[in-house]
Amino acid sequence: MRDNFYIDPDITKASTLPASFYSDPKVFEDIKNKVFYSSWQWIGHEHNVKLPRQAQPFTLLDGYLDEPMLLTKDDLNNIHCLTNVCTHRGNLLIRDASKVKKLICGYHGRRFSLDGTFEHMPEFSKATDFPKPCDNLHQFPLRKWGPFLFAGLNPSFDFQKVIDTMQERVGFLPLQKFVLDESRSKNYFVNAHWALYCDNYLEGFHIPFVHEDLNEVLDYGNYDTLIHDYLNVQIGYADGSQTIFDLPKGHIDYGKHIAAYYYWVFPNMMFNFYPWGLSVNIVHPLGLNRTKVTFLSYVYDPDKLDKGAGSILDKVELEDEEVVEGVQIGVRSKFYKAGRFSPDREQGVHHFHGLLARFLND
Numbered sequence: 001m002r003d004n005f006y007i008d009p010d011i012t013k014a015s016t017l018p019a020s021f022y023s024d025p026k027v028f029e030d031i032k033n034k035v036f037y038s039s040w041q042w043i044g045h046e047h048n049v050k051l052p053r054q055a056q057p058f059t060l061l062d063g064y065l066d067e068p069m070l071l072t073k074d075d076l077n078n079i080h081c082l083t084n085v086c087t088h089r090g091n092l093l094i095r096d097a098s099k100v101k102k103l104i105c106g107y108h109g110r111r112f113s114l115d116g117t118f119e120h121m122p123e124f125s126k127a128t129d130f131p132k133p134c135d136n137l138h139q140f141p142l143r144k145w146g147p148f149l150f151a152g153l154n155p156s157f158d159f160q161k162v163i164d165t166m167q168e169r170v171g172f173l174p175l176q177k178f179v180l181d182e183s184r185s186k187n188y189f190v191n192a193h194w195a196l197y198c199d200n201y202l203e204g205f206h207i208p209f210v211h212e213d214l215n216e217v218l219d220y221g222n223y224d225t226l227i228h229d230y231l232n233v234q235i236g237y238a239d240g241s242q243t244i245f246d247l248p249k250g251h252i253d254y255g256k257h258i259a260a261y262y263y264w265v266f267p268n269m270m271f272n273f274y275p276w277g278l279s280v281n282i283v284h285p286l287g288l289n290r291t292k293v294t295f296l297s298y299v300y301d302p303d304k305l306d307k308g309a310g311s312i313l314d315k316v317e318l319e320d321e322e323v324v325e326g327v328q329i330g331v332r333s334k335f336y337k338a339g340r341f342s343p344d345r346e347q348g349v350h351h352f353h354g355l356l357a358r359f360l361n362d
Contacts, residue, residue: 005357011350015338017357019331022193027360028288031195035267035359036065039230040152040159042269042282043081045180046144049073053101053114057084057094060151064285067153069140070094072103074114081142081151082116087135103137112137146175148280156359157230165228166263170273172248177300178277184297184313190321192328194268194285195356197293200324201281202264202348204234211316218259218309225347230355232348236260236309243275243308259309264348266355274310276301289328293317 005021008014021027041060048056049071056071068084070093082103084093091107094100102119103112111120116137124130143150143159145166150159190197200206204223207214216239224235238244238259245258263271270281277300284292295313299305306312330336341350 004361007350007354007357009354011341011343011347014341014350014353016341016349017195017353018338019333019336021356022196022328022331023288025288028193028285030360031356032064032285034362035356036061036285037153038156038359039267040141040143040150040155040157040162040265040269041065042280043069043071043149043151046079046147046149048097048149049079051099052077053099054097055094055100055103055114056097057092060153061284065153068092069151070103070137071149072114072116078115079142079144079149080115081140081149083138083140085137086110087118087137088121093137115139147178148175161229162231162265165231166233166271169233169252169261170263172251173273173300175278178298179300181297181299184295184299186295186314188293188295188317188321189286190291190293190324191289192291192321192324193289193331194283194291195352196324196327196331197283197291197320198264198268198352199349200320200327201262201270202232202234202352203342203346204236205342205345206323211319213312214309214316225345227347227351230266232264232351234262234264234348236262238308243304243310245275264352266352272310274304275308276304276310279310279313 005017007017043058043060052073052075054073058069058071059066060069070082070084072080072082074080086093086105086107088105088108088110091105093103093105103114109122113119116139118131118135140151140153141155143163145163207218218236218239222237226233226235236259238257243259247254247258261273265271268283272279272281278298280296280298282294284294286292295317
């Protein structure tokens with residue numbers, strides 16, 4: 001049995017998670033059950049169920065969190081997140097995106113309303129004490145931020161607080177007007193543990209050493225990391241006259257030359273705001289040393305594309321992958337145990353490791 005993980009809350013004294021965290025299959029399985037089952041996940045845009053009487057089946061993370069789930073929109077335009085499993089014999093209710101008046105199981109005809117309420121079941125007239133509340137479809141917690149949807153299997157924290165914190169700085173942006181640019185959206189596959197990818201994202205320490213082009217447009221000396229309960233934000237300042245946000249008067253950062261807001265939400269979501277729009281990055285564990293990272297680009301001001309910190313995202317990503325894959329090899333060395341945190345530059349990584357240790361130890 002492994003010992004509990006411990007991250008000293010004092011970053012000046014703390015060491016990182018041990019190398020075994022990234023290589024132990026048992027820990028990897030614990031992460032799924034204790035971290036991902038207890039947190040929130042991005043489930044896309046509200047246009048997935050744009051019109052009433054639509055049903056969209058999905059899983060949170062294919063191959064990792066494979067719980068069958070279902071988005072529906074009822075006649076009152078309310079969106080619901082439900083189990084996609086019939087409460088009779090466990091059959092899948094909806095296999096493909098559909099327009100439906102009711103949710104009717106194709107196995108024995110059990111019927112539900114679009115909010116998951118049980119309505120009818122053939123040949124059950126002799127069943128006693130039926131139906132019960134357990135005959136309704138399970139409803140998962142659902143939160144909406146602008147047009148974006150988030151759900152969790154059994155989340156242990158309030159996602160609305162996460163949204164409210166992000167709104168403090170980016171609430172002036174009209175998220176409803178952000179448009180998905182599929183030509184700038186893609187999946188990357190990284191031969192490394194998913195948490196190593198997050199470790200790399202959560203600090204700007206490596207920028208001068210790894211990202212020559214990005215370093216030219218960011219003022220590394222003024223790079224900020226602000227820590228909140230289940231998220232943190234890195235604030236990148238423009239070095240010179242590069243493209244920056246036009247912040248409204250009264251904004252918390254008004255008068256500053258902000259090039260980017262990099263939000264990380266525990267455990268695996270990134271929301272990178274640039275003057276042109278938003279790059280959503282979802283880190284998807286595929287195996288102990290295999291990760292998929294989905295980039296979704298939502299454009300607001302196309303005139304600012306390919307300028308400043310929000311340009312060359314593909315080049316920056318490939319540079320990050322090379323480093324992370326090198327670390328993946330290194331942490332498997334018998335001579336590497338753990339490292340120390342830079343108190344000035346690795347507050348975000350320290351925060352992440354502390355959350356992981358807390359969730360795994362519960």
